[in-house]
Amino acid sequence: MAEANGKRFHTRHLIFLLMAIAVVLPLIFKPGLPLRVTKEVQDIYDYIEGLPEESVVIISFDHEASSLPEMVPMAEALLRHCFRKNLKVCGMALLAEGTSVGDANLRRIGAEYNKEYGEDYIFWGFRPQHEVAILALGEDITREFKTDYTGRPISGFPIMQGLRNYQNVAAVISVGDGDIPIYWVNYAQARYGVNIIPAITAVMATTMYPFLQSEQIVGLAAGLKGAAEYEKLLNRTGLATRGMDAQSTAHVLIIVLIAIGNIIMFRQRGGKRS
Amino acid sequence: MDISTTIAAILTLAIYSFLYRDNPVYKTAEHILLGVSVGYFVVITISNTIIPKLIIPLFVDGELIYIIPALLGIAMLLRVTKQFSHISRIPLALIIGVGAGIAIPAYMQAHLIAQMKATMLPLSNISNIVIIIAVLSVLVYFFFSRKHEGAFGVTAKAGIYFLMIFFGSTFGYTVMARISLLIGRIQFLLGDWLGIIR
Amino acid sequence: MTDKVLYIHKPFLILLILTLIPFSAQAAIDTYDTPNDGGNSITVTWGGEVIAQSRDKFTSLDIQRQKVAESAGWETAAVLPVTDSVFVDDSVKDNIPYKYRIVFSAPEGEALIFESEPVKSSPQFFNTKRLNVLIGVIICCVILFYYIYESRKGKKFYLRPIGGLQAIDDAVGRATEMGKPILYSAGRGKMQRVATIASMNVLSSVATKTAEYNTPLIFPNSEPVVAAVAQEVVYEAYLKAGHPDRYNPDDVFYLTDSQFGYAAAVDGIMVRRKPATNLFIGTFEAESLILAETGNSIGAIQIAGTDSTIQLAFFIVACDYFLIGEEYFAASGYLSKDPMVLGSLKGQDWLKIIVGGAIILGAVLETAGIGFFSKLFGIG
Amino acid sequence: MYRRIPLIVCFIFGAFMLIQFFVPHRVSTEFYEMTLEWAQIIYAFALLVGALMLMKHHAVNATRKSSDDRPFSIIVIAGIATMCIAGLIWGHGEGTVFNWFFQNVQAPMQSTMFSLLAFFVASAAFRGFRARNTQAIFLLIAATIVMLGRVPIGELISPVIPQVADWILNVPSMAARRGIYIGIALGSIATSLRVILGIERTYLGGS
Structure with missing residues (x-):
């Protein structure tokens, strides 16, 4: 895109360089700006904290590999909380790429807390066509997922004892980078009344607020910032918290760039008019 | 700095070469990605859906009813051919019909009834009043059978400004998301790969 | 008991x-x-x-x-x-x-x-908790089908002028005056997407005008199927306008399905051919940003229409006019003059009046401390 | 004929799924669960169709000597083949070749691809995002408040900024989004009803 215009080449690349600096420097020097926990994230934390031990939580990895830097810290924080509270965690994915990510995350965090596969957590695997899969789980989980991710019969695992459908599930955490968390609201919350916890990319944050106000979702954890807040609540510094300083400087850079760009525009316009 | 991480890092840098300009290194990396992701998708779809939901019930458990979805699935694959692609309209119609049938009550419940209820707020504080005015004025903006003039026009105008606030906050959050992705990749390059930051 | x-x-x-x-x-x-x-x-x-x-x-x-x-x-x-x-x-x-x-x-x-006393279980034929949903569905059915039926019988419904549509007309005129081409992009949506189908309606109308004014229309595609359909649509429009000779098939073409590859290539086209007007109408993803930025830097008038709220947020600050979601579909329905779409739009407008009325009534009753009305809107 | 059968199928399944919502009886639930299962199976095949079409396109391209993109098509085919062989023969769980490719090739490249957008946003911020009218000014002000209010630095500048950001997100922005949702819901219900009754047939495609 730069080859056709020599002058563009410079400005554009200078801005790219500024962006890289704005992100790299805070990551190296770590000023450690104070972090505020929002009510939306606190609500999720309180809800999970209030669940009785052994409650079943479904965590659905409804994202693609493209948003991993946002989704992984989020899933890690929520999983740590669930395992710390001794909840039973059932993993699944409604997008194919979330499948491998989900399996790896569950095993890694499960091992951190010495949890047994099949006893304390399980990974059911992937199902296509979100709305249909969500509805099917509302009727009979063992019919929807006859086998786990690697093909072993699901009914053989102790965690599945007494787990039939959403009636036995305390909450569904949807770690999503698109509109699948909305599908969970539309099809699982509305129809079956199950509690939905959206852990989503920042891109989708504003679209979830109407459901927050109408209490169709428990709370809202959005983006790397949401993950950082959760890490703070768990008293554990992770990738998200360490990224927050860079997030701040990069935002300031963007705002400054918009301001300069507009000032230049108004100057030029003013010049033309006079 | 193990070999796997180094490979991942080299591929990451290959993608970043696009920032200079579109070039063969980027193009190669992009096509590797395309091939691998399509292959990944095919394997997961077969191993996680077609095998457990169709092959095992039909061929291992011998439940003959599954012959119907099997035939419909094969009919779907005929879409790839020129000659028989019209047959694929039957399974397609089933999926679309099912989708439409379940969407109606879902939208009615979650997006209309529940959202209407949540807007029926007592007019006791500024925020509640703003919420009601904003919802109504946006509805007026998307009203097409009447010209936007007079009081109606003023309401529609208010609607567009509320929409702008919504688009603005979406803009802010989207910028945030894109930067988070960059932070994640830099953490990978400088941390996991080079070990400069921890 | x-x-x-x-x-x-x-x-x-x-x-x-x-x-x-x-x-x-x-x-x-x-x-x-x-x-x-x-x-x-x-x-x-x-x-x-x-x-x-x-x-x-x-x-x-x-x-x-x-x-x-x-x-x-x-x-x-x-x-x-x-x-x-x-x-x-x-x-x-x-x-x-x-x-x-x-x-x-x-x-x-x-x-x-x-x-306890003895008790028996039995299945039910109707879920009474969902009565409000049933009533809602019936109201929608009656209103929508009434207006679709009326519209198909030939009744004409008024549709308010849509700013973005007028702007498209003006922009074609402007390009003609300046003697520069018009660039059209439908984004990266597959053909079956509603927003892509709607885009073809807009394209047809734009092509009719460019045919009349003899202004070049460039349409690079990122989807082979869309490219094929678009070629047909544009040619047909030129034919209808009586100028099939002015149609240049090389200007409506398939580029690449790579997201950023597409953006980079369209950028190159913009810089080389300097269109007076850019129309971004269809299903857009992250590439929208790059397209709108370059368009802005070459000083083109830009008009966007899409149903993606995220891309709209960027388009609004980088384009001169925009069509937001429903407005875009209405505009497309208006151009296609499909009675089914127009009747449906009219019916939806009536439903909006009902929804708005219910919200006002509910809010007033809540303020008065009467909660029964809003309770009718419980879901289960 | 070719048009009528799909319309009938669509009507039967669409109408049943709609009515089933109100009928909890076991017979209805049984047929409902079966339909859900069928839909998923067929959908999985539909997903494969997309992949097959892409493979066909690149396979044709890879055999065409004159094509400039030939090497790239060969790379795509090789990628698909590697993953399919690895995944379908040695499995897809942890520690498999398939999983290694996902974790070290696909995942890093895909997330890097999207992180390019951070740079593009920066460049567009300077050269594209303009307060060209009052509407755009509103948008940019809301965006600035949210961008500052949702990261630590906003709090540092003034504790009012995060509060204003919270209010914007929870009140006007939320309500505007709700207005859009209501509109979309009515539109979706209208489209779905038209689809079930066979008035809307665009999905069947041309010819």
Whole structure:
């Protein structure tokens, strides 16, 4: 895109360089700006904290590999909380790429807390066509997922004892980078009344607020910032918290760039008019 | 700095070469990605859906009813051919019909009834009043059978400004998301790969 | 509904089960067929003063059931925390009478037992909790089909002028005056997407004008199928306008399906051919940003129409005019003059009036402290 | 004929799924669960169709000597083949070749691809995002408040900024989004009803 215009080449690349600096420097020097926990994230934390031990939580990895830097810290924080509270965690994915990510995350965090596969957590695997899969789980989980991710019969695992459908599930955490968390609201919350916890990319944050106000979702954890807040609540510094300083400087850079760009525009316009 | 991480890092840098300009290194990396992701998708779809939901019930458990979805699935694959692609309209119609049938009550419940209820707020504080005015004025903006003039026009105008606030906050959050992705990749390059930051 | 209450000591529990002494207390246990379900389920609830007063004394709570006809022994249906007050038994058979009892017991041996009247489970044909949804669906059906029917019969409905559409007309004129081409992009949506289909309607109208004014129309595509359809649409428009000779098939072409590759290539086209107007109409993803930025830097008038809120946020600040979601579909329906779409739009407008009216009524009643109306909007 | 059968199928399944919502009876639920299962199976095949079309396109391209993109098509085919062989023969769980490719090739490249957008946003911020009218000014002000209010630095500048950001997100922005949702819901219900009754047939495609 730069080859056709020599002058563009410079400005554009200078801005790219500024962006890289704005992100790299805070990551190296770590000023450690104070972090505020929002009510939306606190609500999720309180809800999970209030669940009785052994409650079943479904965590659905409804994202693609493209948003991993946002989704992984989020899933890690929520999983740590669930395992710390001794909840039973059932993993699944409604997008194919979330499948491998989900399996790896569950095993890694499960091992951190010495949890047994099949006893304390399980990974059911992937199902296509979100709305249909969500509805099917509302009727009979063992019919929807006859086998786990690697093909072993699901009914053989102790965690599945007494787990039939959403009636036995305390909450569904949807770690999503698109509109699948909305599908969970539309099809699982509305129809079956199950509690939905959206852990989503920042891109989708504003679209979830109407459901927050109408209490169709428990709370809202959005983006790397949401993950950082959760890490703070768990008293554990992770990738998200360490990224927050860079997030701040990069935002300031963007705002400054918009301001300069507009000032230049108004100057030029003013010049033309006079 | 193990070999796997180094490979991942080299591929990451290959993608970043696009920032200079579109070039063969980027193009190669992009096509590797395309091939691998399509292959990944095919394997997961077969191993996680077609095998457990169709092959095992039909061929291992011998439940003959599954012959119907099997035939419909094969009919779907005929879409790839020129000659028989019209047959694929039957399974397609089933999926679309099912989708439409379940969407109606879902939208009615979650997006209309529940959202209407949540807007029926007592007019006791500024925020509640703003919420009601904003919802109504946006509805007026998307009203097409009447010209936007007079009081109606003023309401529609208010609607567009509320929409702008919504688009603005979406803009802010989207910028945030894109930067988070960059932070994640830099953490990978400088941390996991080079070990400069921890 | 009448209940039997009993204080016993654990060693004698088994003995006493056979010789229950009826004890009438306040309604403490209630059993009923679980409502709005497919059968095979009985709900047991308990409460009342006796339980409330003595709950702290006990450490375990057993729910037991018995098939009345078989006069068999009691079987444990569930063991619950003593604080619970409801249990749904999903493992019963339909149309068989069952009796339930709840047994509170303490380690010291003290126990408190309540026994219920016989109860049967049965499936229901209508879920009464969803009545409001049914009414809503019926209202939608009636209104929408009335207007679609009227529209198909030939009735014309008024559609307000849409700013972005007018802007498209003007922009074509401007390009002609400047002697520069128009660039059209439908983004990266597949052909079956509603936003892509709507884009083809807009394209047809734009192409009719460029044919009249003899202004070049460039349309790089990222989807082979869309490219093929677009070529047909543009050629047909030129034919209708009476200038098939002015159609240049090389200007409507397939570029690449790579997201950023597409953006980079379109950028190159913009810089080289300097279009006076850029039209971004269709399904856009992240590439929107790059396209709109370059378009802005070459000083083109830019008009965007899409249903993606995220890309709209960027388009609004980088384009001169925009069509937001529904507005875009309405514009496309207006251009295509499809009676089904127009009738449907009219029906949706009426539904919006109903929704708005209900919200106002609900808010006013809430303010007056009357909550019954908003309760009708509960979901379950 | 070719048009009528799909319309009938669509009507039967669409109408049933709609009515089933109100009928909890076991017979209805049984047929409902079966339909859900069928839909998923067929959908999985539909997903494979997309992949097959892409493979066909690149296979044709890879055999065409004149094509400039030939090497790239060969790379795509090789990628698909590697993953399919690895995944379908040695499995897809942890520690497999398939999983290694996902974790070290696909995942890093895909997330890097999207992180390019951070740079593009920066460049567009300077050269594209303009407060060209009052509407755009509103948008940019809301965006600035949210961008500052949702990261630590906003709090540092002034504790009012995060509060204003919270209010914007929870009140006007939320309500505007709700207005859009209501509109979309009515539109979706209208489209779905038209699809079930066979008035809307665009999905069947041309010819």
